[in-house]
Amino acid sequence: MKTYPYYIANRPLQPNADLEVRDKYSGEVAARVAYGDAAAIDSTIAATHAAREAMAAFPPDARRDVLEHCVRRFGERSDELALALCIEAGKPIRDARGEVTRLIDTFRIAAGEATRIDGEVLELGISPRTRGYRGMTKRVPIGACSFITPFNFPLNLVAHKVAPAIAAGCPFVLKPAAKTPLGALIIGEVLAETDLPPGAFSILPCSNEDAAALTEDPRIALLSFTGGLVGWELKARAGHKKVTLELGGNAACIVDADPGKPLGEVIERLVFGAYYQSGQSCISVQRILVHRSQLQAVSEAMADAVRALKTGDPRDETTFIGPVIDEAAAQRIDGWIDAAIAGGAKVLVRGQRSGNMLPAALLQDVPHDADLYRKEAFGPVACIEAFDDFDAALDRVNDSDFGLQAGVFTGDLAHAMRAWDRLEVGGVIVGDVPSFRVDNMPYGGVKSSGLGREGVRWAIADMTEERLLVIRDR
Structure with missing residues (x-):
């Protein structure tokens, strides 16, 4: 039986092995995982918040290189990832292989987008009053992000938050579903091989009760939640932070x-x-x-x-x-x-x-x-x-x-x-x-199905903010 650490500020930590991950078909314990508590979450948020400037300054080509490293390593570990998914989620092995393919696709798309986060030149000369003014915009990282993902796509739903965050230059903390944390932690193993700035990522399985700070803490600039209708309750508790929700449907x-x-x-x-x-x-x-x-x-x-x-x-x-x-x-x-x-x-x-x-x-x-x-x-x-x-x-x-x-x-x-x-x-x-x-199309819903859109380019837009520059040159 393998044990898995969690990750705080890019580092694997094994303070315990309290979380049992069961084989969903046999019911047997298949792995044990380090399980975070409220103190671990607080230190994680502090490290993620502190990494904002370093991650924003991490060059776009370096972000691309990190994502391309992940694409290569996920390909090399594809059989391991598919088997872990088959065990922890009970997903038929053919579907599990398909999800690994989508994980790789999502990181590959993000690698391409990392160097295409562009701004706009604005024509401000709309009247005599504004002659001599020039305007332009750029997109800047929103800051520390918290991600909460469900059990049903433990690889690709994680990828749709993690890969755009790296491309956008946002440090993040991820709470994977407690029933299916293994895929996210393998992604953590691969990210730990890269030269991301300290604090750029944390992956922390924990209880829903201890995870309240991931929603409520003002040091977090964006909450992205995929799961059930409880997402609307999280939004109500999120304060001033931006919130994106994908909450399902009855298609x-x-x-x-x-x-x-x-x-x-x-x-x-x-x-x-x-x-x-x-x-x-x-x-x-x-x-x-x-x-x-x-x-x-x-x-x-x-x-x-x-x-x-x-x-x-x-x-x-x-x-x-x-x-x-x-x-x-x-x-x-x-x-x-x-x-x-x-x-x-x-x-x-x-x-x-x-x-x-x-x-x-x-x-x-x-x-x-x-x-x-x-x-x-x-x-x-x-x-x-x-x-x-x-x-x-x-x-x-x-x-x-x-x-x-x-x-x-x-x-x-x-x-x-x-x-x-x-x-x-x-x-x-x-x-x-x-x-x-x-994985490169906009994906999201209306009414009770959620708020905002995933898909790499749209997620990057949510994880960045537009910043205006005006220059008076006369």
Whole structure:
């Protein structure tokens, strides 16, 4: 069994090995990790705050070199990273390898952006009063950042905070999810190999209670949180600091009368979007709205495909659905399915839960007031229903507290443009499921889904501030 230190001001420290990290499939303790307390967090924030000037002065080409070193080392350690992810998150090994690829992509994108953080020359001569004045702007690092990440993407969601921070010149402290800290700590091992200024990074697993200072301490200039709706409570306690939030959703996908793609391809993408990574994705397909003319064909073909998904050991190359994060999550999802059925939903596919192993489920005509329809399921279950009018389908997608991304399969350009105009979401994906994401695109939501955008360039914008220079030359 391996033990992992945490990192304060770039240095590995092993004051204890109090945090047990369990194999999510076997339930056995797989590793032990140093666990921070309130005193460790306070010293971490002090070191991060003190590193602001050194990190801001760290040249852009040197930041790029650090990020390129990470790209190279993550590639060399890709098998180790994938296995750690498979163990600590229960992520099927094929999905784990895919996440390692995205980790590398995100750092590579950030390396390119590190030397492209530009300003603007302003024309100030708008009246006789302003003749002889010149203006220009540049972007400067915002300062010390705190990052809080969830369990479901322990590598890439960390990467989407850490890599832009390095590119922008911001020191940071990261609190990874206590259930899945190993990937973040391996990233720490690689960062410790670089010549980042002292205090540039800290990675500190700790309890939510002890982590309150990461939200409330005024020495922190920006809080970036990915997780559940508790993010809104954190924002209320954050004081004057900038806050960005990515808080999930119950993503919908529309299949139009003319889906614009062969039906077999549509089914393949719907099954992937709803069940990959056991449904534990903020943009997992949860609600499927199918034009009535296509409903029978889609529901029957999708049910056949879902029944064929293999549930089991995530290390097995043929496993598609591994365990959800813990038994409490599995019980909650199973209970929501039971309640939806009691409310009149029709079961197309359902298996028997065993501990935190929950086979894929597909239900039809789930009541719109059911938790399974209105809340974020975050598990391997989807709801399918019919619609007759495209505009009514758009209204139904919008009838949600969330608005992260939505998918639209349509061969009608007018319908595609109307969806882009009317859907109350951060992103509309036409011709594919809402689960599609590229790491250089803006990503984030509206309503209860969050505030701000990730994607490397957009995160860098949040982690920098515009500073104006005006020169009077006459």
